[in-house]
Amino acid sequence: MKGALALTFMSAYAALLVGSAIAAVTWTATPFNPASVPLAVRTPYLSAWLPQGSGTALNAAWPTFWTGSILGWAGFVKVDGTTFNFLGVPNVAGVTFQKAVQKSAKFTSTQSIFVLSAGPVDLTVTFLSPVEPTDLVKQSLPFSYVSLSAASTDGRAHSVQLYTDISAEWVSGDNSLGVNWSTTTGSTLVHQVQLQNPARYTEINDHTQYGSAYYATTNRAGTTFQTGPDVTLRAQFVNNGKLLNTQDTNFRAISDNWPVFAFAHDLGSITGASTPVVISVGHARDPAVQYIIANNGRQDRSLFFFSQFATARDAIISFTNDFANALSRANAFDTKVQNDASKISADYAAIVALSIRQALGATEITISKNSDGSFNTNDVLVFMKEISSDGNTNTVDVIFPAWPVLLYTNPALGKFLLAGLFEYQATGQYPNKWSVHDLGAHYPQAIGHNDGNDEAMPVEESGNMLIMALSYTQKTGDTSLIAKYTSLLDQWTQFLITDSLIPANQISTDDFAGPLANQTNLAIKGIIGIKAMSQIASLLGDTARASNYSSIASSFVTRWQTLALSSDKKHLTLSYGNSASWGLSYNLYADKLLKTNLFPASIYQMQTAWYKTVAQPFGVPLDTRHTYTKSDWEIWTAGIMTDNAARDLFISSVRKWAADGLSSQPLGDWYETTNGNPQGFRARPVVGGHLALLIL
Structure with missing residues (x-):
């Protein structure tokens, strides 16, 4: 995770505020008002957010991509002839409309729900990004829903029409590029827009440069559509309450008279709550990922859903028509997460709910093709983009902090994430004796590092791979992963034996x-990695190897204790011999997760007492070199605390930071403990680590 690159995001912070009216919260916020609200978050390229700051309503800012670039998404509701804007901040010259007044905002693990008052009618706007981790077809669909329901608030009947559109900004990171589009009619209306000159496997400003954006709705009575310039279509609706069912064929640049793709829905006269109007939005591309195979070959991989749908258009039609069922499944998932996390605390449940869409939204589930062109659904690989730090593919030390969300929702997703890393290294193309750092420098290419010049984190990544492989096996009872890749796991263990007790200078x-030599916390990871290989060998019936590695790990712990304690025996050091130093010893979490019980209870008790004495207003610093911290590691550290007061200190600090209103970017994980200011990262999948307490 090349953190230095993330510093460039500090300058982008101000840009994220463009178009936002930062103000105090005037609505009911449940469970709290986050810096940015997830609207449509399913993949690295379907990632739409409401930049919220300390109080921005749904109609007081444009939705943005996770980077902060605008994604045109506008909405109006017409009530008894008076038009109100409820989504985005459209400027329509020559026509008048009012702003709906936001009354409440709520988020769950899968949904963000806004209620806005438009005169005598309340409009409920529900953004649903399904989380369906045990259904590989559904989880791989790169689509989200927005549903709209109106209800009279005065008991009288009111005439209501609805309008929404998206712009071509959804297909590129460069608004000067040319696009074309089409609309297909039938029982479902589908707008499709794409670049005129797509470039496979490329990005501009983190947006993909190929594939298509889709906007779809059920073609029920009273539904109209239109494509054309943003001002023209919005004025058409404000003046007439409907669209013309016409298509603009003047294909042009994204920013040339801003082509938009719109739907209008006439609800007629309503009194009680109307049947929800359902609209789907998404972005699909094929192939999705390029993967390295033996002999430096390249394999094109498709999203899993293509095994059931001939085209993305077919998929979004099916998705649109499945809304009622999807909502039911989402509500059940939300309830389970809420119940599980609330057993720890309400603050914890809120953090978890905000983290799940973001964590899984950095992943894509892929399959390869057989020689006859059919899809091989037995060859599943999951890919994760290292969002906002450096864009690597399947970075091991990004998968590792995110690992708890995978173990909680479906451990098989974790297996499929690791499989690509194992398969590549088993081909023998990666030359180093330790684990590779990532599968590719730039998502969505997973083309390896045959030169061995990936970012070197030898102890870190080797320990991570061993710990994740064992935890997957323990959670599922499936030994296929460790059996297939025993030799690689053993190779990494051999390296850890040479370099983990007293780690060389490394990052x-x-x-x-x-970088730092003799890192106390890094040594913990390496030693647990060795013990993990002992357990792996035991599970595979290799008792001699299991016994040998177990004794090595135990002897290392004994020696480590003489190196790692401060001179006053009150805390672990950051690095051996520096008694003034300390840090978050979050790597002890793996000792609890794997139930290896390598480290004595006295170590956990000592650290629990220590962290209470060094907490800042927004949490405990990562280490003594700086006063910033990482939220994922704070929650992992909460998992090793021996009393609830210390555990809850970490949880409440992370919740306080997430709700402090000092940022308007998607949930970050790196922030300043003295004042709660963000340090640069945003929207990263590592927030999956916030689920660490749910899997102990």
Whole structure:
């Protein structure tokens, strides 16, 4: 995770505020008002947010991509002839409309729900990004829903019409590029827009440069559509309450008279709550990922849903018509997460709910093709983009902090994430004796590092792979992964034996803090990695190897204790011999997760007492080199605390930071403990680590 690159995002912070009216919250916020609200978050390229700051209503800012670039998404509701804007901040010259007044905002694990008052009618706007981790077809669909329901608030009947559109900004990171589009009619209306000159596997400003954006709705009575310039279509609706069912064929640049793709729905006269109007939005591309195979070959991989749908258009039609069922499944998932996390605390449940869409939204589920062109659904690989830090593909030390969300929702997703890393290294193309750092420098290419010049984190990544492989096996009872890749796991263990007790000068996952020799916390990871291989060998019936590695790990712990304690025996050091130093010893979490019980209870008790004495207003610093921290590692550290007061200190600090209103970017994980200011990262999948307490 090249943290240095993330510093460039500091300058982008101001840009994220463009178009936002930062103000105090005037609505009911449940469970709290986050810096940015997830609207449509399913994949690295379907990632739409409401930049919220300290109080921005749904109609007081444009939705943005996770980077902060605008995604045109506008909405109006017409009530008894008076038009109100409820989504985005459209400027329509020559026509008048009012702003609906936001009354409430709520988020769950899968939904963001806004209620806005438009005169005598309340409009409920529900953004649903399904989380369906045990259904690979559904989880791989790169689509989200927005549903709109109106209800009279005065008991009288009111005439209501609805309008929404998206712009071509959804297909590129460069608004000067040319696009074309089409609309297909029938029982479902589908707008499709794409670049005129797509470039496979490329990005501009983190937006994909190929594939198509889709906007779809059921073609029920009273539904109209239109494509054309933003001002023209919005004025058409404001003046007439409907669209013309016409298509603009003047294909042009995204920013040339801003082509938009619109639907209008006439609800007629309503009194009680109307049947929801359902609209689907998404972005699909094929192939999705390029993967390295033996002999430096290249394999094109498709999203899993293509095994059931001939085209993305077919898929979004099916998706649109499945809304009622999808909502039911989402509500059940939300309830389960809420119940599980609330057993720890309400603050914890809120953090978890905000983290799940973001964590899984960095992943894509792929399959390869057989020689006859059919899809091989037995060859599943999941890919994860290292969002906002450096864009790598399947970065091991990004998968590792995100790992708890995978173990909680479906461990098989974790297996499929690791499989690509294992398969590549088993081909023998990666030359180093430790685990590779990532599968590719730039998503969505997973083309390896045959030169061995990936970012070197030898102890970090080797320990991570061993710990994740064992935890998957323990959680599922499936030994196929460890059986197939025993030799690689053993190779990495051999390396850890040489370099983990007294780690050479190197970087760890927190690379933005710089390299350091003799890292106490890094040594913990390496030692647990060795013990993990002992357990792996035991599961595979290799008792001699299991016994040997177990004794090595135990002897290392004994020696480590003489190196790692401060001179006053009150805390672990950051690095051996520096008694003034300390840090978050979050790697002890793996000792609890794997139930290896390598480290004595006294270590956990000592650290629990220590962290209470060094907490800042927004949490405990990552280490003594700086006063910033990482939210994922804070929650992992909460998992090793021996009393609830210390555990809850970490949880409440992360919740306080997430709700402090000092940022308007998607949930970050790197922030300043003294004042709660963000340090650069945003929208990263590592927030999956916030589920760490749910899997202990």
